[in-house]
Amino acid sequence: MNIILFTVLFFVRADHIPEFKAALDFNQINSFKQHILKPIITLIQGAHLPLDIQMKQSFPLIGKVELEINEVYLQELTLNWDDTFIMPYQNKEDSIILQLRQTNITIEAFTRLVFGGWQVLNTGTVFKLQNLDFSLVIQFDPTTSKRSWGFKPIIKYVDIALTRMQFIMDNVIIPPQAGINAFVDLLTPMIIKQTKKMILQVASPALGVLSQNQRLQIAQQLGDYMYQFQITFTQPPSVIYGQTTFMSLQLDIQIENVDTGNGCPIFDTGSLPNRVHSHQALELILGGNIIDQLLWLLIDSKKLDLTIDNSMLENIDLPISLTTNGMKLIIPDFYEAYGPDKGIYIRIYGQTAEQQMYIRSGRLLGAMTVMMDFIVDTNSSNYPNNKSDCESCVIAYTAEVELGVMVTLYNKSPQLFAASVMLVKIIDIDQTSGELLTVQQLSIMQTLNSLVGALLPSINQDLQKGIQNPFIGFFGLKEIDITMGDSFISLGVVLNE
Numbered sequence: 134m135n136i137i138l139f140t141v142l143f144f145v146r147a148d149h150i151p152e153f154k155a156a157l158d159f160n161q162i163n164s165f166k167q168h169i170l171k172p173i174i175t176l177i178q179g180a181h182l183p184l185d186i187q188m189k190q191s192f193p194l195i196g197k198v199e200l201e202i203n204e205v206y207l208q209e210l211t212l213n214w215d216d217t218f219i220m221p222y223q224n225k226e227d228s229i230i231l232q233l234r235q236t237n238i239t240i241e242a243f244t245r246l247v248f249g250g251w252q253v254l255n256t257g258t259v260f261k262l263q264n265l266d267f268s269l270v271i272q273f274d275p276t277t278s279k280r281s282w283g284f285k286p287i288i289k290y291v292d293i294a295l296t297r298m299q300f301i302m303d304n305v306i307i308p309p310q311a312g313i314n315a316f317v318d319l320l321t322p323m324i325i326k327q328t329k330k331m332i333l334q335v336a337s338p339a340l341g342v343l344s345q346n347q348r349l350q351i352a353q354q355l356g357d358y359m360y361q362f363q364i365t366f367t368q369p370p371s372v373i374y375g376q377t378t379f380m381s382l383q384l385d386i387q388i389e390n391v392d393t394g395n396g397c398p399i400f401d402t403g404s405l406p407n408r409v410h411s412h413q414a415l416e417l418i419l420g421g422n423i424i425d426q427l428l429w430l431l432i433d434s435k436k437l438d439l440t441i442d443n444s445m446l447e448n449i450d451l452p453i454s455l456t457t458n459g460m461k462l463i464i465p466d467f468y469e470a471y472g473p474d475k476g477i478y479i480r481i482y483g484q485t486a487e488q489q490m491y492i493r494s495g496r497l498l499g500a501m502t503v504m505m506d507f508i509v510d511t512n513s514s515n516y517p518n519n520k521s522d523c524e525s526c527v528i529a530y531t532a533e534v535e536l537g538v539m540v541t542l543y544n545k546s547p548q549l550f551a552a553s554v555m556l557v558k559i560i561d562i563d564q565t566s567g568e569l570l571t572v573q574q575l576s577i578m579q580t581l582n583s584l585v586g587a588l589l590p591s592i593n594q595d596l597q598k599g600i601q602n603p604f605i606g607f608f609g610l611k612e613i614d615i616t617m618g619d620s621f622i623s624l625g626v627v628l629n630e
Contacts, residue, residue, distance in 0.1 A: 154418040156379065156408050167214050180207050182240065183336070186327050188320075199247040200320060208259070209239040221372045221380075222270050228289065229372065229380070231269045238262040264296035269332075273369035281345045283366030283385075288337035291329045295321060352391070356434035359391040388426060390433055397429045405621045410614070413625035421620055424490045424497065432483030437503070441479045441584075442517035451587050453580060455479065457509070463580050466572045467529060471509050476516030478508040478526070479581075484533065495617040498539040500560065505534045505581075507567070530567040532577070535560050542622070547612030549599030554592055557585050 186202040216234030239261050246254035270290035276283065298321050349364040367383040388397035405418050431437050443455040453459050457475040461468040467477065482504050490499035510516045512525035519526075537558045545551035559578050614625040 153420060153423060154405055154407065154416075156416045158414050166217060166219070170212065170217075174210050174212070177207060178209065181205070182207055184242075184328065184331060186324065186331070188323055188327055190320075190323060196249040197247075198249075198320075199245070200324075201245040202242050202324075204243040206241045207238070208241050209237075211237040221374075221378060224374065225272075226371045226373065227274070227369060228270055228272045231267075231271070233265070233267040236262075236265040236267060238265055259301040261299040261301065262295055262297075263299065266292075266294040268292040273371065275369050276345060278345050280348055281365075282347075282349050284369035285341050285344050287341060288332060291332045293325045293329055295325060298324070355430060356436055358393065358434055360430065360434070361389050361391050363387045363389070388430070393433075395433055397426055397433075406618070409616055409618065409621075409623040410625045413614070413627060415626035417624040417626070419622045419624070421490060421492050424492070424622075425488060428488045428490060428501065432488065435483065437481075437483035439481045440520055441481070442520060443476060444517050446584075446587075449587050449591065451584065453583070460580065464572065464576045466569050467507070467509060470529065470569055471511055474513060476510040476513045478506075478510070478517070478520060478523075480506040480508060482506075490538070492617060492620050492622060494619065496539055496541050496555065497617070498537075498556075500535055500537055502533060502535050504531065504565075505562075506531050528567055529569045530564065530572050530577070532562050532564045532567075532574075534562050534581075542615050542617060544613075544615050545597070545599040547614075547627070549601060550613075550615065551599045552596045554589055554596065557589065558582055559585070 182205040184202065184205040186200070188198075188200045190198050212233060213235040216232070218230075218232045220230055220232070222228040222230040239259065241257065241259050244254050244256065244258040245252070268291070269288060272287045272289045274285045274287055276285045351362040351364070353360050353362065363386065365385045367385050370380055370382045372378065372380050389395070399422060405420050408416060409418065410416060441455070443459075446454060453463060455477040457468040457471055457477065458473050460477065467475070484502055484504050488499075488501045490497055490501070492498075506528050507530040508523075508526050509529045510519070510523055510526050515523075537556060537560045539554075539556035541553050541555060543551055543553075559581050562574050562578050562581075564572065564574065612627045614623075614627070616623040616625070
């Protein structure tokens with residue numbers, strides 16, 4: 134049976150359709166798990182482990198034994214990748230199991246050992262755990278807490294088996310180390326039992342409290358603003374069995390500009406397929422709302438801000454130039470108001486609003502609104518080198534411009550994304566301010582569309598060279614295939630063998 138871990142991420146409210154899906158093929162998880170877990174293992178080397186073991190036990194001939202182990206730090210962790218698995222658990226819909234086999238772990242801890250009334254150890258020690266077998270079952274329970282993740286993970290079952298635990302220490306009083314190791318062999322079952330008890334009675338409740346009282350939030354600085362991404366599961370993760378077996382996750386995300394209080398709008402843009410390509414190790418399917426959210430972030434963070442000057446048009450065959458002389462025949466208003474030989478800047482910047490794009494027939498299309506300033510340098514002795522600090526510049530004309538946009542994305546190679554801008558056209562323009570109030574809007578539209586049309590070949594030439602995928606090489610990613618369908622973009626991930 135082909136087992137698929139299928140992830141449905143709802144990036145809209147709970148009563149809306151999913152806007153993000155992911156599918157992870159369990160049959161390829163053996164290669165995927167190494168690329169994911171190896172960086173994590175490297176990161177946690179030397180980490181403090183929340184273990185505090187205190188045991189008291191009486192043994193024949195020895196008497197009362199006391200063992201305390203705390204201040205535990207992970208020194209080394211080695212996994213047997215062929216025997217490491219994440220799988221559904223016993224055909225249950227709400228549980229998964231993590232299994233590790235033949236794992237070797239080295240930890241450093243402070244140990245106090247007393248037996249027969251004699252303190253044998255009270256020092257730092259090193260434990261080498263050899264051929265450790267570990268199984269952990271996690272169950273996902275629903276919750277109604279408004280501050281929660283939307284579900285509560287519970288550790289339902291822990292099993293630990295240990296072939297050998299070697300005990301290395303300094304400043305040993307009595308007996309010799311070999312004797313201590315023999316004694317540790319005697320205590321190993323008790324240590325394992327105590328560890329399992331701590332995981333079930335301490336770690337699991339702590340994880341539950343965290344999931345109930347700490348929202349999944351990510352803060353990210355973009356431009357001059359701080360944004361908060363709040364993520365909530367609309368229902369607990371669940372395993373769904375059928376012709377393919379997959380885990381379903383449903384998420385709701387809310388994006389807010391922390392500094393201004395602006396919230397990202399949400400649209401419904403059509404249903405998404407469960408899968409487009411079944412042969413990839415991992416497939417991400419993005420709905421149109423994800424594009425809308427990215428566009429909103431781009432505009433709200435003021436990252437969409439471009440100023441065009443005459444020097445940028447030198448290598449383009451245009452019947453106009455960005456000077457009052459060069460635009461005199463088409464738009465005489467600037468020449469008449471400010472005189473000859475004055476440089477003109479065109480600034481294009483975003484306006485925070487509900488911008489909605491659609492994915493149709495393999496193309497990204499829609500209408501978006503931007504603001505446009507025509508700025509005249511009334512001195513022009515330093516034009517166009519005074520773009521960022523122009524004391525002699527005036528905003529002659531400001532308009533709200535509605536653009537029609539059509540773009541297609543594709544793979545130029547396994548490592549390169551490419552794009553082609555098929556259409557950018559001004560479909561409406563409305564003056565909002567500026568010194569000049571009599572500019573002919575039809576002339577402005579015709580001029581700008583001619584300018585955009587002349588710029589498109591140069592823009593597409595750069596875009597079609599390809600953009601290096603920054604994720605290639607991370608987590609074993611070999612290539613990412615782009616497919617654009619109706620209302621979705623599919624990103625199929627191919628992993629290294």
